[in-house]
Amino acid sequence: MHPTNAMTPSLLPADQHNTELLANAHPPSWKNPTPTGPYNLIAIGGGTAGIIAALGTAGLGGKAALIERHLLGGDCLNYGCVPSKALIRAARDVRGRESLASLNLPLPQSLPPKTPDLFSAAMERMRQLRARISHHDSAQRFKNLGVDVFLGDARFSGPSELEVAGQKLTFKRCVIATGARAAKPDVPGLEEIGYLTNETVFSLTELPRRLIVIGGGPIGCELAQAFRRFGSEVHLVHRGSRLLPKDDPAAAEVIAKQFAREGISLHLNARPMRAQNTASGKELVISTNGQEQTFAADAILVAVGRTPNTEGLGLEAARVKYNSRGVEVDDFLRTANSRIYAAGDIIGKEQFTHAADAMARLCIQNAFFSLAFFGRKRLSKLVIPWTTYTDPEVAHIGLTPAAAAEKGIEITSYREDLSRVDRAILDGEEEGFAVIHCRQGTSQVVGGTIVASHAGEMIGELSLLMTRRLPLSALSSTIHCYPTQVEVLKRIGDQYNKSRLTPGVAGLLKTILRWRW
Numbered sequence: 001m002h003p004t005n006a007m008t009p010s011l012l013p014a015d016q017h018n019t020e021l022l023a024n025a026h027p028p029s030w031k032n033p034t035p036t037g038p039y040n041l042i043a044i045g046g047g048t049a050g051i052i053a054a055l056g057t058a059g060l061g062g063k064a065a066l067i068e069r070h071l072l073g074g075d076c077l078n079y080g081c082v083p084s085k086a087l088i089r090a091a092r093d094v095r096g097r098e099s100l101a102s103l104n105l106p107l108p109q110s111l112p113p114k115t116p117d118l119f120s121a122a123m124e125r126m127r128q129l130r131a132r133i134s135h136h137d138s139a140q141r142f143k144n145l146g147v148d149v150f151l152g153d154a155r156f157s158g159p160s161e162l163e164v165a166g167q168k169l170t171f172k173r174c175v176i177a178t179g180a181r182a183a184k185p186d187v188p189g190l191e192e193i194g195y196l197t198n199e200t201v202f203s204l205t206e207l208p209r210r211l212i213v214i215g216g217g218p219i220g221c222e223l224a225q226a227f228r229r230f231g232s233e234v235h236l237v238h239r240g241s242r243l244l245p246k247d248d249p250a251a252a253e254v255i256a257k258q259f260a261r262e263g264i265s266l267h268l269n270a271r272p273m274r275a276q277n278t279a280s281g282k283e284l285v286i287s288t289n290g291q292e293q294t295f296a297a298d299a300i301l302v303a304v305g306r307t308p309n310t311e312g313l314g315l316e317a318a319r320v321k322y323n324s325r326g327v328e329v330d331d332f333l334r335t336a337n338s339r340i341y342a343a344g345d346i347i348g349k350e351q352f353t354h355a356a357d358a359m360a361r362l363c364i365q366n367a368f369f370s371l372a373f374f375g376r377k378r379l380s381k382l383v384i385p386w387t388t389y390t391d392p393e394v395a396h397i398g399l400t401p402a403a404a405a406e407k408g409i410e411i412t413s414y415r416e417d418l419s420r421v422d423r424a425i426l427d428g429e430e431e432g433f434a435v436i437h438c439r440q441g442t443s444q445v446v447g448g449t450i451v452a453s454h455a456g457e458m459i460g461e462l463s464l465l466m467t468r469r470l471p472l473s474a475l476s477s478t479i480h481c482y483p484t485q486v487e488v489l490k491r492i493g494d495q496y497n498k499s500r501l502t503p504g505v506a507g508l509l510k511t512i513l514r515w516r517w
Contacts, residue, residue, distance in 0.1 A: 021078075021131045038172055041064050046070075046071070046137070049344030049359055060364075074179055086126035099428065120205055159340075172339065176335070183306055208227070210296060211232045217304075228262055228263060235295050238270060243255055255388075273285045282298070282300055308326035332377070355384045384397070414496055415434070418434075421483075436462065436472060
C-alpha cells in the first residue's frame with residue numbers, strides 16, 4: 001500500500017455529518033493499492049461517470065481502477081443533486097405555510113414561526129442526509145466490489161499510462177470523467193469581495209438576509225426560489241431575455257410568474273458591471289437597457305455555467321484533444337486516442353447525473369463489446385430528459401419547437417393545461433401544462449415539456465415513448481390512476497386520437513354504428 005499525494009479536503013462546517021462524509025468520500029487514512037499489470041479500464045474522476053465505468057468493468061470480471069483527487073461521489077453527491085434537492089424539499093415545505101392561505105385555510109397556531117433558524121435546521125438535515133448517502137460512494141465499498149481506488153492527482157505520462165501519487169498505472173482502456181466546475185464570472189471587483197457557487201453555498205449555516213443570484217439557468221432558478229422561501233430578499237440577475245433559455249419559452253414564463261408571486265425580483269436583459277464592498281454589505285451594479293442600478297446584499301451567488309476540468313491531466317502526453325468546452329469525443333465517446341474515452345460533464349454535453357451514467361455504460365459497451373453482437377452505440381442516439389427542480393418543476397425531453405425548426409423538422413404539437421386536470425385542481429397546482437411534439441403527419445414523438453409540481457417524475461412516460469419508439473396514441477390506451485396529475489399526458493393522447501378523426505373516418509364510424517344498431 002502507498003500513501004496518497006492528495007490532501008484531505010475540508011468541508012465546512014466541520015461537524016459530525018461532514019466528518020462522516022469525508023470518511024467515506026476521501027478517507028484521511030486511505031492507502032492507495034499497489035498496481036499490478038495493465039488495467040482493463042481506469043476511470044479518472046470519482047463522479048457518476050467514473051464510478052459507473054469502474055464498477056461496470058469490475059462487475060464484468062475486468063480489472064478496474066478509479067482515481068479521485070477530491071471527493072468521491074463528485075458534484076452530484078457533494079455540491080449538486082443531493083444537497084440541492086434536500087434544501088429544495090425543505091423550502092417547499094416552508095412554502096406550504098403560505099399555500100394554506102391560497103387554499104382558503106387558516107394557518108394553524110401550532111406551526112413554528114418562519115425564522116432563519118428553519119434554514120439552519122434545513123442545512124443540518126441536508127448534511128445529515130448527504131453523509132448517509134455518501135456510503136453508496138465510499139472508497140471502502142468500491143474496494144469491496146473489486147475496484148482499486150486511488151486518491152490523488154492523475155496525470156497521463158503516455159498514450160496508455162498515467163501516474164498517481166508516485167505510482168505508474170498502465171491501461172488497455174481509460175475513461176476521462178473529471179467533470180466540470182462553476183465558471184468564474186467576468187465582473188470587476190467580484191473576485192475581491194467574494195461570492196458563492198454551488199460548491200460553497202451548501203456550507204452556509206446562516207440564512208443571508210439579502211441574496212443576489214447571477215444567472216437564470218437551472219441552478220440559479222432553483223436556489224433563488226429556495227432561498228426566497230426561507231425568507232431571503234432575492235434579486236435574480238440574468239443576461240438573457242427570459243429564464244431557462246434551453247427550455248420551452250412557455251415553461252420559462254410560468255416560472256417567471258411564479259417567482260413574481262413569491263417576491264423574487266427579476267432583472268432580465270441585465271449585465272453585471274462591477275462589485276464592491278461597502279458599509280451596507282456587498283454591492284453589485286447592473287446595467288439594464290443602458291440604465292445602471294445598484295443592489296446591496298449579504299451574499300452573491302454565481303451560477304453562470306460550467307468550466308471543464310482539463311487542467312493538470314497531461315492530455316497532450318495521452319494524445320487527447322480538448323478545447324474550452326472540454327475533451328473532444330466522437331459519437332462513440334472516443335477521444336483522438338482510441339484507447340481513451342470521455343464521459344460526463346467533461347465533454348460539455350448534457351451535463352446531468354443520469355446522462356453521465358448513460359454515457360459511462362456506452363463507454364463500457366463500445367470499449368469492450370464493439371466487435372461482439374452488442375455492437376457500438378452512439379451518443380446521439382441517447383434520449384436524455386432533464387428537469388429543473390423549481391416549483392413547479394420544468395421537465396423536458398427531445399426537441400423544442402425552435403430546435404425542430406433549426407433542424408428543418410416540421411412538427412405538430414399537442415398541449416393540455418393542468419387547469420383541466422382534476423388532481424391539479426384539487427392540489428391547487430393549476431399553473432402548468434404538458435406539450436408533446438410529433439413529427440408532422442405521424443405519431444412519432446420527437447420532444448415534449450411538462451411544467452408541474454412533480455414533472456420530473458412524469459417525464460419518464462415520454463422518455464419511454466421516445467426510447468422504445470412507441471406512438472403517441474399509446475398514452476391514450478394506457479390506464480392511468482385517477483386522480484393523478486400525470487393524467488395530463490393521457491389527455492394529450494386522447495387529443496391525438498381525436499385529430500385522426502377526419503370527416504371520412506367519422507362518416508365510416510357512423511355507418512358502422514348505424515349498421516351495428
